Amino acid sequence: MAPELLMQGRASKASDVYSYGILLWELLTGRRAFAGLPAPLLCIKVVQDHWRPAWPQGVAGPLRALAEACWSPSAGARPTFDEVTSYLETLMQQPDLLTSSRARMTS
Incomplete structure (x- = not known):
């Protein structure tokens, strides 16, 4: 959940974009973000320390x-x-960018 959603309890388009970013990380890595971290601790870390999921080595690109x-x-x-x-539409016009990113992610 987005930091402002955790603090204020109100969803917004911006909080949905935040969730999309986390989902994109999960799709790119094949992992669950913050797996095993207790929810109360995760909330504190996301809001106060700006925690985000760690990228595996070699994941880069657009x-x-x-x-x-x-x-x-x-x-x-x-x-x-x-x-x-x-x-995303721009990236789809440049498949070489996505292919090189995918190669880095799987190597």
């Missing part, structure tokens, strides 16, 4: 950058879903 932009601690600094969609 999708990583997108995930990191989506989980910015500041809701106002996150892209909108229109911007996310536009970015």
Whole structure:
């Protein structure tokens, strides 16, 4: 959950973008974010320490950058879903970027 959702209890488009960034990390790594971490501790770490899931070694590229932009601690600094969609459409026009990223992720 987004830090502001944990603190204020209100969902927003920005908190949905945050969740998308976490989901993107899970899809790219094949792992569950923060697996095994107790929920109360996770809440504290996300809000106070700006914890985000750690990337496995070698994961880089435009999708990583997108995930990191989506989980910015500041809701106002996150892209909108229109911007996310536009970015993904641009990446689809440049499959060499995605292929090289995938190669780095699986090696």
